[in-house]
Amino acid sequence: MTRRHQADETCGIAMAAGVVGDWWTLLVLREIARGYVRFDQLAQELGLSRKVLSERLAALTDNGVLAKRPYQERPVRHEYVLTERGRGLLPVLVSLQDWADRWLLGDGTLTGTAGGEGGESARMRQLVGTRVPAEPELVGTDGAPHSPLAPDARATVLFAYPATGIPGGPAGIPGAAGCTLENRLFRDSWPQFEAAGIAVRGVSTQLPHEQADFAQAEDLPFLLLSDEQLQLAAALRLPTFRSAQNLRLKRLILVVDAQRTVRHVLFPVTDIPAAVDEALALGRDL
Template sequence: MRRTRLTDFPCPIARGLDDVGEWWSLLILRDAMLGVTRFDEFQRSIGLATNMLTRRLQALVQAGLLERRPYQERPLRHGYHLTDKGRDFLPVLIAMADWGGRWLLPDGTFRLVDRETGLPVEPVLVDRNSGEPIRPDRLRPELTIPEKDETE
């Protein structure tokens, strides 16, 4: 069964889901954020069958979130590294981890902790322009449709 592509939807959430909406992809990106780069490390961490992991890694490379780089010549082996687009996904993963820790593991068994201080981290989404926390009641989506060039 072929999956519906969301690349033509005029919604950034739909288009983002087209790149990373498969749950294994999110776990691969999580591990990549934590420094995992090699196929066998991803496989060991996630426990995904090798054929599925190969497809997911290829899809993330094709979406521009990961790039392949050789790390060994004989036999030739590649590592998978985050691109700028992939690194920009970090706030989404942090928000998901915070939400999951709060609502799905409410017994306190999970929390985000600063590596240097050991203190708990409480993520907040902040507007880059004002420095103020973002609240849903203050948001309004706006889609600007570019004008067509008359020479087209």
């Protein structure tokens, strides 16, 4: 048995490590955040033995991180979903990913963009052909919760950006500027998107009221969504960077069809006007 120092009983880091401080436990949480909530799905995605997976799921359920939700009666089978306590771990997962992207997969540079190669770009390319989970719902600029994808559109262009209305971008970090311009360009092209039956939605980690004020000031015809709890960032493993102790989404564009399947990913986005035009063309071609 592993011996604990007496002070561990009052140390939050030690107590948290006792719940999630295990390779497979963290990866199980990663996959559940991505929408793989059934046992066989998890086993397939992780390549994990049923015994080890059962142990990790039982421990996470016993610790109140997961809850079992029945989806079949005969025989009884369950999905494993995050509780409120479990959702509180999503920023931890994204922070770990952000640290590794910068210090293990990158050269330590703090930047709001990325190179065409590397871990972040490879991870975003892997999104093509996958489905955007039906959950989570994010608060929009109208104050109501929304799916990241428009339910009645034949396609959705979902663009992520660091933050609007901040001159020079967050803390002047390279690649972080241009979010206001990006929103304006999508606004100006909105009639063409609408005519093609393509919805446009923007998402950042800014607070809902910040985005609502910006949307009103700029007269945006589409929703901006707040991922302040990093639920979508965890679900899609979106690239981030840290600015003033806040995690911001790096700029990217997803073109998603009506079946929630990601058809195209534009990342990194360095030429914003060209990327808006390309997103429109790709959406029309679906």
